Amino acid sequence: MTNARHDFCDEELLADVIARLIGEVRHVAVGNASPIPATAALLARERGHGKPYVSLLQSRKYNFFTDGACELFDCAGQGRIDVFFLSGGQIDGAGNVNLVSTGDYARPKVRFPGSWGSAYLYYVVPKVILFRVEHSRRTLVPKVDFISAPGASAKNVYRPGGPIALVTNRCLFSFADGRFTLASVHPGHTVAEVIENTGFDFDQPALVPQTPAPSPDTLKLMRETVALQLAEVYPQFARQVFGVGPATLTP
């Protein structure tokens, strides 16, 4: 159905892909301004009948922290956060992420907001899912100009965590042993197109599968249940993608 019109939108596909990556865990934390990962986490929780714990850091309702801004990081340091999401102004083939700047650090060409918690969480959260919708040679580069957090570390460096995958608008890469492997290409996209738009080298199997489309059940769950929960934190997104208002209104 690659060239056929879909009965789902990109956001729904990506959320479904990420929900599968989350898998069976206890606690998923989602940072600010991440509506698609938030959708995925809430979807995973609905499928798990209330498990995993989902912490949406932007939300009061879906955020149990009571010990101040450092509790998220303490919690991760305790090994109590299993999945987190990171993006990057640049991401390279070694899994390094750049959230700081391009060009010379002292006199940058482009300045991004900053590293946030990446220089810590990327090391200690077992499953970090890289998420960058824009899949281009501008964002996926041979080598980042600034390493906010490295994709891998020397053996003697304390590192229980790190990247497991990279999700873009075109495909899913898995990450292991310091390299990305093309795991699946999303419906409507091709391997040639992925290669064309990726600035770093990656491995690929002889036959690259297509990313499975979200099942009708999954779409129903997202549109009827998750969408309403999402509306509290991401009202605009919930309205645009799912056409629903805040949870108090029923669609």
Added chain:
Amino acid sequence: MTNARHDFCDEELLADVIARLIGEVRHVAVGNASPIPATAALLARERGHGKPYVSLLQSRKYNFFTDGACELFDCAGQGRIDVFFLSGGQIDGAGNVNLVSTGDYARPKVRFPGSWGSAYLYYVVPKVILFRVEHSRRTLVPKVDFISAPGASAKNVYRPGGPIALVTNRCLFSFADGRFTLASVHPGHTVAEVIENTGFDFDQPALVPQTPAPSPDTLKLMRETVALQLAEVYPQFARQVFGVGPATLTP
């Protein structure tokens, strides 16, 4: 009037002595089971019209801490506690205090409760007042069997705090440069008696002054105002020494 009968009791004299030692400071903290230092701190606060802050660790009312059991120690580490009180099963001439045991540490003759916060607070609180009512060769020894906290430290050791004085039922010692000096002998006691009952060497001036008796104003303040505040934390003590009940009752 050394041999005359006094119109004040020992507790009142000692509290007055300690209140003078406290001097002009911002914050005095008093540990558990220290009614006489607590009397002195509250007396100092009455004289200072509400200053210094007085923290009675045993009290809810006279204790502003809201950050758990570590706040006292954090506060001291910040340099925000100016005066604290310590005692010891043994105290020696170098100002070392022993709150742990006598004899061999592995198989002690006598075991005391433990070092509490002394191994930290003795280092960081600028004015630590040693207080031990029992003045004998059993308590004031040549060398402690276990150093819970040393009286002095090497120059390169971080040590903004330490002992300034030792108050007993017989006299007041000042402490400087690693040694005690007999500062005054309480009414009814003699220098010879102090020497006789002290296990460590100390310096003394040619003429040792007598500890001044509490003034009528001081006694009035203690008995009419401080006693009622004290009754909340040390009801038995307030009743025995000042003959008053809890603050809700007026004398």
Added chain:
Amino acid sequence: MFQPAKSIDDALAAVTDGCLLVVPREVSGVPMAATRALIRRGVKRLHLVALPTSSLQADLLIGAGCIATLETSAVSLGEFGPAPRFTAAVTSGAIKMMDATCPALHAALQAAEKGVPFMPLRGLIGSDVLKYRSDWKVIDSPFGNTDPIVLLPAIKPDVALLHAPMADCFGNVWIGRQRELATMAHAADKTIATVERIHDGNLLDDPVLAAGTLPGFYVESITLAERGAWPLPLPDHYVADAEHLAEYAVLAATAEGFAEYLERYVYDKRAA
């Protein structure tokens, strides 16, 4: 989402023989009902960390033979005198004593809370507290000029056991100002709480209550135990039972008297 414990004994299953158990100081909510249940079950070889000090709880567990190692800064019955079973066990060498100082225990638990292998602490240098703690290290601070400072290894308890005024049916526990209870729970693998009452609704829904709440995320089990700190106090709720503590101090002065105390107040379930 949250399963309240069927009984205090079920709740305490995680406190296994030989485990590292952390408990709070007297004024922070001592789980005495749970402590009596542990003694009745006959738990053995505990490594008990009393943060940072203890009174009746440690003395009872020591006298009942539940403790192999005690790590704390002081054990005393306060105005009721020395802790007799603690004193006897240390002088006879019946337990291994790891003497500490209050802020060192707080720092070591905070190290586990923060996922770091150690925490630095001022003081201590030149004391025999440090001398007898081969597990504590002294380094020259890289930010100073021959500035020695003590590093304390993280304490990661298997179980944190605490008593609090209330919890809700989502596992959230209201601890108020006793913030070290949160540190204990963050540092420990599992947290077991007994509470005076169950709060109607979710403690996290009210910003004022939430400010004093330990999230259920950290809590393994909650058991209702009215007056669960008795005979010790629960601040803002009830005071210590002075008469009982005075009786304990007298009885516990001898092994025979202590055995009599256990019979009367611990093994006799009606009094538990």
Added chain:
Amino acid sequence: MFQPAKSIDDALAAVTDGCLLVVPREVSGVPMAATRALIRRGVKRLHLVALPTSSLQADLLIGAGCIATLETSAVSLGEFGPAPRFTAAVTSGAIKMMDATCPALHAALQAAEKGVPFMPLRGLIGSDVLKYRSDWKVIDSPFGNTDPIVLLPAIKPDVALLHAPMADCFGNVWIGRQRELATMAHAADKTIATVERIHDGNLLDDPVLAAGTLPGFYVESITLAERGAWPLPLPDHYVADAEHLAEYAVLAATAEGFAEYLERYVYDKRAA
């Protein structure tokens, strides 16, 4: 015992040119009314620590020329896009940027809170965040076997500036779950708070309110500032003024537009 400030300008006297000022993240109560007052006074050469990130507050102070050094983990207007004055100042080299990562700033403030010269932190090794922080050190953990770990020097601010829902006439400030505001106050030499309202009575007298209270002992001054976080949100009290922030994002895109914004919303006292 406690003197409330006569005016916000009196209250801010402690924020002197060149001082080390720490402010909280957007959701923790950002003192925007006080920030506008500082800009009107023309404070200069601030070393601003935004714990651990900032949005409008840092962008305004940078654009108004109040900042010499910025130490934080990120500055962004969130859904309203990049922080234009921050971006312009960093790319032009107009301010000294000390890039950090969130938990490193929390740890550095906690070091000052605890009176230790440094705190350890995992992560960071191999990142350019660490590479460009010559003030951070890497040691081999004495508890490990070739286990490198980063040590962060304590940050001791001259002033902590915060906005909270309420305070009382004893100087106590209710901060609720925003515990990092307590850490800021403990770490700083002086703490200046603006609040939405004055609570009748003593916040420490009620155990439930006390659990979320920063004691007046740590607080230098309190000033009433209704909607003092506007146009940023004060959680549980009011949301962000999205329309205003969108307008800011447009205006601040150019130096001229930013100057116009200052005229309209900062220098014009009626809007302060």
